[in-house]
Amino acid sequence: MAFMLRWTTSHLTDSETIIKKPMVFSEFGKSSKDPGYSPSARDSFLNAVYTNIYNFARSGGIGGGLVWQLMAEGMQSYDDGYEIVLSQNPSTSGIITQQSNKMIALDHI
Known part of the structure; x- marks a missing residue:
């Protein structure tokens, strides 16, 4: 988790200070095939990424984040x-919904 937070922060900082353009952070997630995976570990990871994205979005440094990957039932x-099948993962669905609502509330995005 520490690496991910350093990596996202450094890229978001570069976006603001060097490139001077907002960015979209895409294709992030946590694999269920990784050792030690659990839905709560995935939720913690997504919360950390989304918190970083939101904090930078408040200042206009990022336009959003796209989790990898949402699927419909039957796409096994x-x-x-x-x-992530939202209907099968209510806690993760709630995290994504909460982030979406927070981003919508930022009137400059």
């Missing part, structure tokens, strides 16, 4: 470990 053949 595409399962790569990162899939």
Whole structure:
């Protein structure tokens, strides 16, 4: 988790200070195939990433974040470990909904 927070912070800082353009942080997630995986570990990871994104979005440094990957029920053949079926993962669904609502509330995005 510490590496992810350093990595996102450094890229978001570069976006603001060097490139001087907002960025979209995409294709992040936590694989169910990783050792020690649990839905609560995924939720903690997503919360950390979304908190970082939101904090930078408040100042206009980022336009949003795209989790990898949301799937509909019945798409098991595409399962790569990162899939999130919202109807089967209510806690994760709540985290994504909360982040969406927080981002919508920022009137400059």
